[in-house]
Amino acid sequence: MKQRYTVEDLEYLMSRLRDPESGCPWDLKQSFASIVPSTIEEAYEVAEAIEREDFEHLNEELGDLLFQVIFYARLGSENGYFDFARIVDTLVRKLVRRHPHVFPSGDLHGDNQTADIDEQQIKENWEAIKAAEREAKGEDGTLGGVAVGLPGLTRALKLQKRAAGVGFDWPDIGGVLDKISEEVEELRAAIQAGDTEHAKEELGDLLFACVNAARHLKADPESALRQCNRKFERRFTFVETRLKACDRLPTDASLQELDQLWEAAKVEEKS
Structure with missing residues (x-):
């Protein structure tokens, strides 16, 4: 072997x-x-x-x-x-093309000298090169080429980044938080009106605004939600474990008892 x-x-x-x-x-x-x-x-x-x-x-x-x-x-x-060789060739060519500050000759093994350039310039160049690539593929517009099959939160983030790249963005997170509050009230109004379809639309608007908040915090919304999921699992497991010690199931407990155990789980985490 x-x-x-x-x-x-x-x-x-x-x-x-x-x-x-x-x-x-x-x-x-x-x-x-x-x-x-x-x-x-x-x-x-x-x-x-x-x-x-x-x-x-x-x-x-x-x-x-x-x-x-x-x-x-x-x-x-x-x-x-x-084939695999062509995949590698396409990838290397694309990465050389997108890093002109590292490969100014446009050749991986050519006479290259890294240019003196800051991170912001690198990002701007990267986006400009990607935009030119999209245009060459016939993907018109700022939002062209954002894959429809991406998870919803991830796609929302990419759409927002593209729009922000051309100046369509809140100047700071304060405006985003105000928008979240506005969307919560609109969702509440739709629910109170009994308009289920409108409530679903408003819920989507609220989630989109929350992704915007994540972007302004430089946080990945999918990662943040996964972290929240793990926290929920941890705390609910604590609740179940405490009930199991008394030979009980969550279905045997009142909502008040479950809430009390949930708060105990939060205290346990902090300590």
Whole structure:
């Protein structure tokens, strides 16, 4: 057995899994569309490992995510669309193009000298280059090319960043917080009026405004919500554990009791 496997070994393994004669029946059944859910799941598992700072687990999760890329590359090769080498070539060319301050000659191995440039200029150049790329692809407008399939919070953040890049933005978070308050009142009015459809629309507006607040705080809304989810799980587990110690279930307790235990969980966390 080899001491350490390489990317080439991984590509060979993928070819074996997809071999029509001796491959894996499950892998042979897969298509671009069928493995998309796995790709999304693996990306989130990478994010979770980073947030937990579990770097040993991150090593494994990055491997799982890389396998998704290798799988797509194999499917692309089988269909004559692209292969792994072309994926790498396209990526390197794009990154060289988007880093002119590092590769002014436009050549990865050319005579390059890093330019004296600050972070703000780098961001502005990056966005300008991406805008030119979108225009070349026929993706017109500031918001062109923001993938519809992104999670809602993530897509809202990208749309807002694009709009802010051309000056359409609140000057500070104060305006955003006022907007959140306004949306809460509009949601309340729609609920009181019994207008369910309008209430759903107002709820969307409220979530969009909350993403704006996250952006002004330089926080990722998906990450913030995941952190909140973990906190909720932690506290609710505390409630269940306390009830279980008395041979009871949450369904056996009143809402007042559950609230008291919830507050106890918060005190426990602080201490």
